[in-house]
Amino acid sequence: MKNNNKKKSLNPADWELATLDVIAHQGVSAVAVENIAKALGVTKGSFYWHFTNRKDLIVAALKRWQKDDRAVIKEKIWSLPDAHERLKAWFLLSAEPLQSHLIYATLLADRQHDFVAKVLKEVTLERLAYLQKSYQGIGYDEATSKQQALLSYSVYVGYLHMAKTLHGKFKDTENIENYAKYVASQLIHEPEQ
Amino acid sequence: MKNNNKKKSLNPADWELATLDVIAHQGVSAVAVENIAKALGVTKGSFYWHFTNRKDLIVAALKRWQKDDRAVIKEKIWSLPDAHERLKAWFLLSAEPLQSHLIYATLLADRQHDFVAKVLKEVTLERLAYLQKSYQGIGYDEATSKQQALLSYSVYVGYLHMAKTLHGKFKDTENIENYAKYVASQLIHEPEQ
DNA sequence: GTTTGTCAATACGCAAGCGTATGGAAAATT
DNA sequence: AATTTTCCATACGCTTGCGTATTGACAAAC
Structure with missing residues (x-):
């Protein structure tokens, strides 16, 4: 677990990345300065x-995460010109095993920590807005696109938890891919008038 | 917050219920014996x-929760004879503000605590099995009903989190009810062959 | 080569929270 | 009425983890 690079000394970015590792696998409350130092x-x-x-430290790490995440979504999804393709890309990206x-x-x-709740709300609202725009792009009206975006995003959030809760019954890549395609087929379609 | 009943002394059930209160609002890690005592x-x-x-204490409290929850679902959902009605009842129950x-x-x-993960997995698998059976009841084949159940349950889990994350934008009952109906309309339909 | 700035080690104080030990009061039992 | 059981209070020890204070080593600047 030690830093074997040639670097003589650490900078804040090193700490932030190590912190994100801990957050990813054990949560915010597991962030202990002495452990990360070790x-x-x-x-x-x-x-x-x-x-x-x-x-x-945690706030800085989360800010870094938010920034990086936004960049990835921008590049992998918002680069696509077609709304239908964007939605498909979104569901596929959701199933990828990213930190x-x-x-x-x-x-x-x-979420009990207010600074966590703040970041979370920002990121969620931003992503919801993206999704809604895409659904509007394939013909949903304003109100329906909002509900459909919420539904789709709930599936994403739910999937994250299910994957953890049922790990083992859910691990093999083939199943996940199949499921992602099924979900996309159910949640991406022209609006019913 | 004090117990004003005529009871002279406490029993384990009192402790378990008080613990569930804490878990519901602050999570398992917030369960502190001295606080609950107070x-x-x-x-x-x-x-x-x-x-x-x-x-x-926590294990006992969770066991109680699991038992009570099973009873509610049995009474409010499995009492219904029609599979279509059962699914509708499931989505409506999901939107109710229950502890x-x-x-x-x-x-x-x-979930990091193994005894939490255990209960969680049991409850989740049980509910998934219920959902799957209902979808089979309206004509889905085995494989598709599994995916559809997973999808529907993900929506439930996702909704729970969204409601907390976006509280304020999500609180008024009318919106929730509307959304629940929309979700039901999207997720309950005859299978496409 | 001396000085200054940068990064890190060690030692300490402090608070929170779990679990134990012991004693006491009230109720139930005999 | 005496005794045992049941339930609770108080006081203590122990661990974990945050933050501070102090000192030191190495590199860069002068």
């Missing part, structure tokens, strides 16, 4: 040089 | 007479 091969004497406290998904799922869990 | 108007000297330790839903949602969050 994972980076130093002690917390170093930590308090880079950050003022634990919360400062970003894990982080989103654990944030849902650690 | 909520019940006693000190932890009492607690360790009824239970051996904190984990014992049981809150608990389920927080359990998803506190």
Whole structure:
């Protein structure tokens, strides 16, 4: 787990990335400065040089996650010109095993911290707006596109949890891919008038 | 927050119900014996007479929740003879503001504890089996009913989180009811052959 | 080569929360 | 009425984890 690179010293980005690793697999409440320090091969004497406290670290890490995540979505989805294709891409991206998904799922869990709730709400609203626009792009009216976006996004969030809860019954890639295609077939279609 | 009843002394059930209250609103990790004792108007000297330790309490509370929840579903859904009606009842029940839903949602969050994961998996598999059976009842074949059940259940789980994440934009009853009906209309229909 | 700035180690204080030990009061039993 | 059971209070020890204070090592600047 130690940092074997040639780097002489750490910078805040190193701490933030290590923190995101912990958040992805154990949640925000598992972020302990002394543990992360150990994972980076130093002690917390170093930590308090880079950050003022634990919360400062977590907020910085989440800000980094939010920024990176936005970039990925922009590149992989919003680059597509056709709304129908965008929606399909969205569902496929949802099924990919990205760290970003894990982080989103654990944030849902650690919502009791207000700074987590804030990021979560921002990201969720942004993604919902994207989805809604895409559904409008394939012919849904404003109100219906809103509900359909919410429905689709709920499936995404639900899937994240189901995958964790039922891991083992859900792991093999083929099943996941099949399921993703099924979901897309059910949730992407012209609006019923 | 004190117990104003005429009861002279507490029994394990009192502790379990108080614990479920905490779990519903703050999650498993927020269960602190001294706090729950205070909520019940006693000190932890009492607690360790009824239970051996904190984990014992949580496990007992979750067992109670599981049992009660099963009973509610049995009564409100499985009493219905028609599969189509059962599915509709499921989606409507999902949108009702029950403590049981809150608990389920927080359990998803506190899955890192193995005893939580165990209950969660049991409950989820049981509910999925119910849903699958209902979808088979309206004509889905085995494989498709499985995927459709998973999809529908994901919507449920996703909704629980969305409701918390976007509270305020989601609170008024009318919207929720509308949305529930929309979801039902999208997810309950004869299978496409 | 001396000084300054950067990054990290060690040691400490402190609060929260679990579990234990012990004693006491009230109710039930005999 | 005496005794046993049931339920609870108080006090203590122990661990975890945050944050601070102090010192040190190495590199860059001068």
